[in-house]
């Protein structure tokens with residue numbers, strides 16, 4: 412990992428390694444290339460349920476630090492039952508009081524069968540926790556399974572271009588001057 416490059420932390424809303432959204436993440440990582448360091452956070456499923464108590468679990472402290480230290484965040488997720496997957500929402504809930512997402516450049520890709528409601532709900536949450544977003548840093552990919560092949564590669568040319576546009580927009584947002 413280069414110390415001179417900025418770092419993007421990726422949060423995955425699915426716990427399945429061979430999920431459709433994992434295919435989107437692999438394509439996004441390819442698009443980011445050597446323009447940033449990338450850390451794929453794999454601990455979402457191990458975070459305890461959010462509990463607003465005095466003792467903060469060690470996993471949560473480490474997760475909060477990872478987000479705080481990141482220059483940008485990419486969230487890639489399916490929609491589950493018209494909403495945000497519980498593990499991902501739980502992770503975000505742990506940061507509400509401590510504010511790690513405050514002004515953090517963040518991109519959201521929802522990759523799902525339909526995904527509209529989960530995407531809208533998550534954009535609402537990201538706005539509420541004061542992420543730095545714009546119209547170009549979010550993408551809804553519906554019918555995701557028709558856009559990847561059996562090897563788990565995103566094959567739909569339009570979708571590939573859209574993923575590249577979102578990662579480029581996130582990198583631009585990360586490189587904007589910080590305003591107070």
Ligand SMILES: Cc1cc2nc3c(=O)[nH]c(=O)nc-3n(C[C@H](O)[C@H](O)[C@H](O)COP(=O)(O)O)c2cc1C
Pocket residue numbers: 425426427429430431432433488489490491492493494522523524525526527555556
């Ligand atoms: C429990 C469950 C609930 C789901 N609910 C929705 C839904 O509300 N909307 C939708 O678009 N897809 C829904 N799906 C389908 C997912 O979008 C689809 O399975 C997707 O490929 C899952 O993402 P993944 O492959 O990245 O794990 C659901 C899937 C599961 C397993």
